[in-house]
Amino acid sequence: MSDRADTGVPSTVVQLDGVISVINGFPALSGIDLEIEEGEIVLVRGPNGAGKSTLLRLCAGLASIDGGSGEVLGFDLGDRRQRRSLRREAGLLAHQTFLYDDLTVDENVAFWAAANRVEPDTVDPVLDRLGLAGRLRSVRASSLSAGQRRRASLAVLVCRRPRLWLLDEPHAGLDADGQRVVDQLVRHAVGFGATVLISSHDVDRVAEVADRSVTLVGGRLDSQASASNRVRRAS
Amino acid sequence: MLRDARLVARKDLRIELVSKVIAGQIVPFGLIVLLLFGLAVSPDLAVLGRDGRSVLAQVAPGLFWVAVVLSALLAVGRSFAVEAQDGNLDALKMTGLDPAGVFLGKAAAVAVELFILELILGIGAFILYGTPIASWALLAATIVLTTAGITAAGTVYAALAAGLRVRDTLVPLLLLPVLTPVLLGASIATEAALFGPPSDGWSWVLLLGAFALLYVGVGIVAFGSIMEE
Amino acid sequence: MGRAQSSSEADVSPSASASADAATPASRAQRLSTSSRLTRVLGIAGLLLLGIMLAFGLWFSGPEIAMRDSVRLLYIHVPSVFVAYLCFGVTFLGSVQYLRNQSSFWDLMAHAAAEIGVLFVVFVLVTGSLWGKPTWGTYWQWDPRLTSTSMMLLMYVGYLALRRLDLPGEVRSQRAAVLGIVSILNVIVVHYSVKWWRSLHQSQTFGIDTQMDGLMLFSFFLGVIAFLAIGAWLLVHRFRVGWMESQLDEIRLEHALVERRNEGRAYPREDDLLQVRPGES
Amino acid sequence: MHWEFVIPGYIIVLGGIALYGGLLIRRGRRLAEQLPPERRRFLD
Numbered sequence: 001m002s003d004r005a006d007t008g009v010p011s012t013v014v015q016l017d018g019v020i021s022v023i024n025g026f027p028a029l030s031g032i033d034l035e036i037e038e039g040e041i042v043l044v045r046g047p048n049g050a051g052k053s054t055l056l057r058l059c060a061g062l063a064s065i066d067g068g069s070g071e072v073l074g075f076d077l078g079d080r081r082q083r084r085s086l087r088r089e090a091g092l093l094a095h096q097t098f099l100y101d102d103l104t105v106d107e108n109v110a111f112w113a114a115a116n117r118v119e120p121d122t123v124d125p126v127l128d129r130l131g132l133a134g135r136l137r138s139v140r141a142s143s144l145s146a147g148q149r150r151r152a153s154l155a156v157l158v159c160r161r162p163r164l165w166l167l168d169e170p171h172a173g174l175d176a177d178g179q180r181v182v183d184q185l186v187r188h189a190v191g192f193g194a195t196v197l198i199s200s201h202d203v204d205r206v207a208e209v210a211d212r213s214v215t216l217v218g219g220r221l222d223s224q225a226s227a228s229n230r231v232r233r234a235s
Numbered sequence: 236m237l238r239d240a241r242l243v244a245r246k247d248l249r250i251e252l253v254s255k256v257i258a259g260q261i262v263p264f265g266l267i268v269l270l271l272f273g274l275a276v277s278p279d280l281a282v283l284g285r286d287g288r289s290v291l292a293q294v295a296p297g298l299f300w301v302a303v304v305l306s307a308l309l310a311v312g313r314s315f316a317v318e319a320q321d322g323n324l325d326a327l328k329m330t331g332l333d334p335a336g337v338f339l340g341k342a343a344a345v346a347v348e349l350f351i352l353e354l355i356l357g358i359g360a361f362i363l364y365g366t367p368i369a370s371w372a373l374l375a376a377t378i379v380l381t382t383a384g385i386t387a388a389g390t391v392y393a394a395l396a397a398g399l400r401v402r403d404t405l406v407p408l409l410l411l412p413v414l415t416p417v418l419l420g421a422s423i424a425t426e427a428a429l430f431g432p433p434s435d436g437w438s439w440v441l442l443l444g445a446f447a448l449l450y451v452g453v454g455i456v457a458f459g460s461i462m463e464e
Numbered sequence: 465m466g467r468a469q470s471s472s473e474a475d476v477s478p479s480a481s482a483s484a485d486a487a488t489p490a491s492r493a494q495r496l497s498t499s500s501r502l503t504r505v506l507g508i509a510g511l512l513l514l515g516i517m518l519a520f521g522l523w524f525s526g527p528e529i530a531m532r533d534s535v536r537l538l539y540i541h542v543p544s545v546f547v548a549y550l551c552f553g554v555t556f557l558g559s560v561q562y563l564r565n566q567s568s569f570w571d572l573m574a575h576a577a578a579e580i581g582v583l584f585v586v587f588v589l590v591t592g593s594l595w596g597k598p599t600w601g602t603y604w605q606w607d608p609r610l611t612s613t614s615m616m617l618l619m620y621v622g623y624l625a626l627r628r629l630d631l632p633g634e635v636r637s638q639r640a641a642v643l644g645i646v647s648i649l650n651v652i653v654v655h656y657s658v659k660w661w662r663s664l665h666q667s668q669t670f671g672i673d674t675q676m677d678g679l680m681l682f683s684f685f686l687g688v689i690a691f692l693a694i695g696a697w698l699l700v701h702r703f704r705v706g707w708m709e710s711q712l713d714e715i716r717l718e719h720a721l722v723e724r725r726n727e728g729r730a731y732p733r734e735d736d737l738l739q740v741r742p743g744e745s
Numbered sequence: 746m747h748w749e750f751v752i753p754g755y756i757i758v759l760g761g762i763a764l765y766g767g768l769l770i771r772r773g774r775r776l777a778e779q780l781p782p783e784r785r786r787f788l789d
């Protein structure tokens with residue numbers, strides 16, 4: 001990846017050609033063509049059930065590919081082994097927060113950090129940054145609020161420093177301060193060469209950070225609404 | 236692999252220390268099973284028979300291990316219920332953890348929990364059924380290898396059913412027939428350890444060891460293809 | 465899927481390709497079932513063999529000295545054992561093949577074989593205990609073979625239970641394949657441990673000195689051949705049923721896909737805040 | 746002697762095969778009717 005970054009030519013991070021993904025017999029994605037270049041921030045819009053979450057899970061290597069072809073971060077989605085390797089390089093912030101209810105914030109983050117082979121000393125600053133310092137760190141995950149769980153989950157994601165950020169409704173459940181932190185983190189990540197895919201209903205909010213938006217309807221891109229729909233970066 | 240195993244085992248044991256599901260629910264369950272066995276077989280059989288042992292003491296090894304196996308079903312179920320909460324199974328797939336390490340870690344945590352359970356149930360059986368002990372070495376070897384076999388096989392089959400809605404009913408159906416050799420070996424070896432002569436038991440200990448080894452191997456090789464998709 | 469389809473055609477009905485263009489009413493009728501020329505030949509041969517086997521097994525051959533007429537149960541008992549073991553062997557093979565190259569042909573074959581195998585293990589147990597009553601005086605003995613066979617039955621019932629679950633196809637096939645492989649190991653381990661267990665507990669064996677004459681052996685031989693033919697017939701048909709079900713699933717998916725793609729037209733686009741380019745593409 | 750065991754055994758086994766085979770054929774016919782002809786190519 002660094003080789004390609006050095007050349008200065010943006011390389012393709014996500015390349016989907018007619019991708020179909022079936023979840024429990026239902027074609028959640030019904031033929032997606034999508035190309036995302038390195039360093040882009042792309043907003044995924046669409047009504048409920050349009051397939052936004054599945055698209056993000058697909059890019060994370062978690063959903064199966066049942067038609068078409070796709071490559072993410074250079075890994076072929078059709079190949080099991082490569083899909084497994086992709087999972088390690090992509091970071092997903094999902095509706096589920098990936099926390100063990102019986103463990104404290106500290107223990108949760110420490111476990112996931114160790115599981116992702118993150119240096120332990122990088123964890124503390126991230127937790128501070130996400131407002132999870134002090135007393136909160138020794139609170140069990142089950143007694144956290146939805147927003148605090150989101151922050152803890154985000155902390156793990158940030159520690160992993162993934163090359164591809166897949167954020168599913170990152171602003172949901174967060175207060176104004178938390179939402180601001182998310183936006184800053186996203187810009188920061190892009191500064192380090194990451195690529196970001198955000199699904200959100202909070203279109204105004206994300207439009208400020210996003211380079212462009214695509215609209216999903218019925219499991220594929222709505223070409224009318226999203227054809228090269230570039231939004232000017234507000235910052 | 237071992238580093239990952241240690242990490243997962245420590246996490247699972249930590250969860251157990253906090254939630255106390257094994258200690259607070261599964262151990263009492265095992266004790267109830269032991270008590271019910273005694274009642275069903277009839278406590279009157281506790282009187283000594285011709286050869287100086289009561290009927291209850293004679294069937295004690297089998298009953299004890301059946302109680303352990305039933306409790307173990309719950310324990311492996313719990314071990315995977317923990318991963319099912321809040322999408323953690325997906326998160327585990329996204330880490331760089333070696334599947335074989337995850338298998339060993341989860342199995343090791345269940346094994347530790349089962350040892351404690353067996354200790355308590357063993358004391359219970361000793362009191363309830365009035366069994367002697369002829370060979371401590373044989374007893375210890377039997378317990379260690381049986382536990383290893385049950386947890387390794389249990390973890391493999393619980394993983395096969397992980398994430399399914401019918402998990403709780405499918406695991407017993409798949410696992411119990413598989414544990415036949417373990418139950419046989421453990422009962423006979425324990426009988427030999429309690430009443431002697433120990434020489435009758437050691438060959439069965441070999442079988443228990445072979446079974447444990449087989450399933451540890453299966454878990455290490457197959458856990459990736461079970462869990463990753 | 466495409467790969468598996470072509471292999472299934474090649475493997476299942478190599479001899480039936482001649483009837484491809486026949487559009488007679490007869491062939492039209494036969495196309496609406498799972499039968500083909502191959503299975504028809506196989507089925508008729510199986511029934512004929514079975515008829516001859518019944519004649520020899522129940523009529524021409526005499527009673528055995530020790531077992532008397534109950535020896536006749538062995539003419540169907542042992543062939544059932546053969547078929548069941550072969551079927552589980554196919555399940556094992558199919559599972560290995562599936563894990564190696566995700567072939568849905570072998571996936572379906574493993575499933576079909578396990579179902580036929582379970583059916584024949586039930587026959588093994590029924591005939592075994594019916595034979596045991598006059599021979600041992602009881603329907604059920606803790607005989608090593610009887611015990612381990614019933615455990616084998618339960619294991620494959622579990623396998624079928626896993627297969628029946630409503631799971632994403634890939635996950636189910638993957639897990640079933642692992643189970644199909646492990647089950648064979650279990651059958652072996654359980655078999656030997658139970659055998660050892662009985663040999664320790666009592667020295668008495670349940671083998672009886674059999675003196676089979678030529679006619680008995682011939683009936684026996686006929687039984688094996690007939691059951692193999694019938695087992696193969698059932699296997700091919702069961703496979704085709706499974707294959708058609710997977711085809712139907714694919715059709716259903718195609719319809720769902722069309723519906724899914726049309727979803728966009730059904731919904732008003734109320735959240736198009738950024739930009740809308742009018743006109744149909 | 747022992748015919749009272751032999752006859753039920755044969756009836757159960759042969760009847761079981763016939764029953765299973767019959768159900769299988771019926772299931773196959775039903776499925777075949779639902780399947781468009783070009784999908785039934787394994788019979789060609």
